[in-house]
Amino acid sequence: MHDSSSSSPTVVSARCEATLELGRKLTSELDLDRSVDTLGRWMAHYVAELIQDAEKASGEERPAKIRACCEVIISLWKHRHELPNGKRPFEELEPILRALESLDPDDSTPRYFRSARAAADDADMDGKAKSWLKLIDSLDYSARMLIRYCLTQAAEVALDKSREWVALAEAAGADNGVELPIIRVLVGENSLLKKSDPNEANRKQLQDRIDRLEGFTQMANALASDLKRRVQEFPEAE
Structure with missing residues (x-):
């Protein structure tokens, strides 16, 4: 209070x-x-x-x-x-909240190979190697965004009840704990994807995601094609 x-x-x-x-x-x-x-x-x-x-x-x-x-x-x-099982606020979202806590696409902190990538950024490397590292950052972002989308869809059923808890806690000045900010991310993501009349900022945000995902798709297709070529070069098993 x-x-x-x-x-x-x-x-x-x-x-x-x-x-x-x-x-x-x-x-x-x-x-x-x-x-x-x-x-x-x-x-x-x-x-x-x-x-x-x-x-x-x-x-x-x-x-x-x-x-x-x-x-x-x-x-x-x-x-x-x-509180007891079956009676806790946000209980339906607890597994999703645990998974989502570190997956915010707006967080620029790398999720994979953090120390190695930080060291590589400071190292004297040629331009081609640097370009590959930049691609890793883009792929990291896209992977987190895809996972967050999946979690948002998984949480959709429980969001209506959670919205009420969040609203009550905020109005009471009891906005503490990590789950409320994360639920806001889920609610915001859910609202963004369902908006029938997105504003210009929403459109830019969605277009940026589209661009990144299309780049992700191109990279995945290129890797799949390269792996297929390598498999075809292997001698056939007797």
């Missing part, structure tokens, strides 16, 4: 209400009445009671109760990864 002294009453009120809504969503999703997870069930009931008590409070005690309730909700959100 942000310090209320640095925000207007309206902003603080909106932030607190958003945090309470996040708490309602967490307790609703937990739905632990039939669970054997005693601690989780107690936590869900405790948060639900705090929310109810804060909403019923009036006068001078109301702000303090709301702040205390919001602090507990934010604490619970920070420990969302420890």
Whole structure:
């Protein structure tokens, strides 16, 4: 929670209400009445009671109760990864998030042979060798983009539910953890590919990807042709 002294009453009120809504969503999703997870069930009931008590409070005690309730909700959100299986926010996306974390095409850090390529960039090499290294960078980018596309398609079913969690966490000022930025990448990618009226920036972004993928295809075809030629040169097996 942000310090209320640095925000207007309206902003603080909106932030607190958003945090309470996040708490309602967490307790609703937990739905632990039939669970054997005693601690989780107690936590869900405790948060639900705090929310109810804060909403019923009036006068001078109301702000303090709301702040205390919001602090507990934010604490619970920070420990969302420890919630039971089947009850965690973003649980459906967890395998995809782990795979996607290092695959952002906008990240220029090489994924393959990083140290060797960095050393080669600084070495005194002829122009042909440098050109091949530049091609490696392009192929690295294209490979990450293709993988991200596959993961985005795989995650599509779970994105609608994740959008709600992201929106609630952002409104509550609980935008912490690595998964939220990654989910934004997935959501942005999904939206970009589905836009029926892309703007000029979207068009340029898509065209750049097309150009890179076409270069990737040409390189793959060239390598396949070279390998076929080599295979044909081999003596036939008896």
